[in-house]
Amino acid sequence: MTVLAQQLVLGLLIGSLYGLAAAGLSLVFGVLKVLNVAHGELIMLGGYGAFWAVALLGMDPFAALALVVPAALVLGAVLFLGLFGFVMRADEETRIKNSLLIGFGLALALHALAVQLWTADERSIPTPYGGAVITVAGLSLPVVRLLTLALAFALIGALHLLLAHWRWGQAIRAAAEDWQAALLTGIDVRRAYLLAFAMGTALAGAAGTLVTIGYSISPSIGLEWTLKALIVVVLAGLGSMLGTFTGGLALGVAEAVSAAAFGGPYREVVGLVIFVVVLLVRPRGLFGR
Amino acid sequence: MLEVQGLEVAHGDVRALDGVSLTVGAGEIVALLGPNGAGKSTLLLTIAGLLRPRAGRVTWDGEDLRRVSPHLVVERGLAMVPEGRRLFGSMTVEENLALGAFAPRARAARERSLERVYALFPALRERRRQVVRSLSGGQQQMVAVGRAMMTNPRLLMLDEPSLGIAPRLVDAILDSLVDINRGGVAVFLVEQNVRAALALAHRAYVLEQGRIAAHGPAADLLEDPHVRQAYLGPFGR
Numbered sequence: 007m008t009v010l011a012q013q014l015v016l017g018l019l020i021g022s023l024y025g026l027a028a029a030g031l032s033l034v035f036g037v038l039k040v041l042n043v044a045h046g047e048l049i050m051l052g053g054y055g056a057f058w059a060v061a062l063l064g065m066d067p068f069a070a071l072a073l074v075v076p077a078a079l080v081l082g083a084v085l086f087l088g089l090f091g092f093v094m095r096a097d098e099e100t101r102i103k104n105s106l107l108i109g110f111g112l113a114l115a116l117h118a119l120a121v122q123l124w125t126a127d128e129r130s131i132p133t134p135y136g137g138a139v140i141t142v143a144g145l146s147l148p149v150v151r152l153l154t155l156a157l158a159f160a161l162i163g164a165l166h167l168l169l170a171h172w173r174w175g176q177a178i179r180a181a182a183e184d185w186q187a188a189l190l191t192g193i194d195v196r197r198a199y200l201l202a203f204a205m206g207t208a209l210a211g212a213a214g215t216l217v218t219i220g221y222s223i224s225p226s227i228g229l230e231w232t233l234k235a236l237i238v239v240v241l242a243g244l245g246s247m248l249g250t251f252t253g254g255l256a257l258g259v260a261e262a263v264s265a266a267a268f269g270g271p272y273r274e275v276v277g278l279v280i281f282v283v284v285l286l287v288r289p290r291g292l293f294g295r
Numbered sequence: 296m297l298e299v300q301g302l303e304v305a306h307g308d309v310r311a312l313d314g315v316s317l318t319v320g321a322g323e324i325v326a327l328l329g330p331n332g333a334g335k336s337t338l339l340l341t342i343a344g345l346l347r348p349r350a351g352r353v354t355w356d357g358e359d360l361r362r363v364s365p366h367l368v369v370e371r372g373l374a375m376v377p378e379g380r381r382l383f384g385s386m387t388v389e390e391n392l393a394l395g396a397f398a399p400r401a402r403a404a405r406e407r408s409l410e411r412v413y414a415l416f417p418a419l420r421e422r423r424r425q426v427v428r429s430l431s432g433g434q435q436q437m438v439a440v441g442r443a444m445m446t447n448p449r450l451l452m453l454d455e456p457s458l459g460i461a462p463r464l465v466d467a468i469l470d471s472l473v474d475i476n477r478g479g480v481a482v483f484l485v486e487q488n489v490r491a492a493l494a495l496a497h498r499a500y501v502l503e504q505g506r507i508a509a510h511g512p513a514a515d516l517l518e519d520p521h522v523r524q525a526y527l528g529p530f531g532r
């Protein structure tokens with residue numbers, strides 16, 4: 007029983023990062039109707055950015071967020087202006103197809119770049135508080151992963167508040183709901199798209215940082231994280247960031263349960279099963295509008 | 296103020312507008328009548344900048360609008376209530392209205408505009424925290440007109456504001472246009488309800504198959520045999 011409970015807790019902890027990873031993908035997909043399949047590579051890049059900040063600048067791993075997030079924001083703006091912005095003129099169907107092509111190309115390029123810069127080895131960031139564990143009711147909770155969960159939740163909360171109350175956050179939601187109506191109310195929709203994409207990339211950077219701290223990264227983790235994020239987006243549906251975060255937690259728990267019930271290899275299967283079942287039973291997702 | 300000259304617009308190979316010219320002056324109410332598919336919506340969307348003309352031009356205070364992005368057309372004082380309202384359904388009444396005042400010039404006048412909209416439609420003040428999707432069609436139309444008024448326009452274009460609305464509320468919407476006009480805003484109205492539109496308007500144009508078939512003072516068009524036969528029924532109802 008304790009073993010299962012322990013697995014559930016670890017599932018929740020990793021699930022918070024699934025939620026954070028999915029939030030960026032969901033924002034970009036929901037607003038721009040562009041599926042960025044290089045989202046996982048952006049997470050990977052964020053992870054290496056944090057790795058560098060710690061290794062070269064000697065920063066505290068969690069403080070690296072303060073460097074990685076703004077840098078990712080700028081990178082996102084550059085990627086929108088240089089690549090994804092061009093598909094926005096097309097109608098929705100063409101837009102998704104073309105964005106897939108751009109995304110796959112970008113994913114390959116970023117993967118190759120990461121192998122060049124950081125080699126194909128797995129890396130992680132050692133923290134000063136490294137292996138510290140809190141024991142509650144017989145469950146051991148790694149301090150570092152507890153912190154990543156808290157930070158992931160805080161970031162999602164901040165994003166939620168930005169979208170709800172910030173002027174441009176409301177503009178982004180308006181553009182997501184009806185871009186033509188948004189134009190007719192005087193909103194610069196292209197700028198709203200640029201902001202949404204930049205924020206999505208910043209979320210990927212933050213997720214990557216936390217993954218590197220709590221777990222590990224290598225240049226090839228991109229696809230895996232894109233898939234996890236996609237499963238969570240399908241499970242949770244579009245339109246609510248808190249819903250997306252909950253979806254991430256749910257995927258983490260589902261993985262833990264299936265690994266405990268059927269054995270380790272089934273951890274990766276359950277997500278795909280969820281993916282298919284949700285699409286069949288409730289295509290707009292649990293919390294979708 | 297608004298001048299349209301020789302406008303030609305096509306949807307693919309289908310020609311929707313075929314050399315349309317018209318003007319709307321400051322402070323005027325101008326109605327645009329015509330059967331379904333005549334190109335009325337196309338004309339409004341082209342003026343607003345959402346569709347690009349193949350030939351002809353749209354000028355506003357002498358400025359060519361063809362290269363101006365739609366959100367900047369709004370900033371220049373030309374607002375539009377699109378067909379079917381196109382509100383942000385998951386947001387509240389007040390959020391929808393606030394988004395109308397998004398651009399800098401409108402934001403400066405935001406408080407005053409909001410009071411004006413609530414004075415125009417008192418029902419909206421009571422429901423300002425309500426999600427728009429839960430309102431009736433007529434109330435939604437009030438929000439749509441209100442949102443456009445929040446942009447602080449000098450010309451308000453409306454595409455079929457009475458479509459799908461309870462008759463009782465149609466009058467409220469159309470009456471509000473007179474109030475809006477008294478406040479110094481020109482109104483360019485596309486409307487199926489020809490009699491009501493002509494009662495309201497100073498002048499009117501009739502658009503048929505992409506061309507202006509008739510135009511003149513509203514009172515004259517009411518007496519025009521072609522208009523009476525085609526739009527007011529054999530007995531002029």
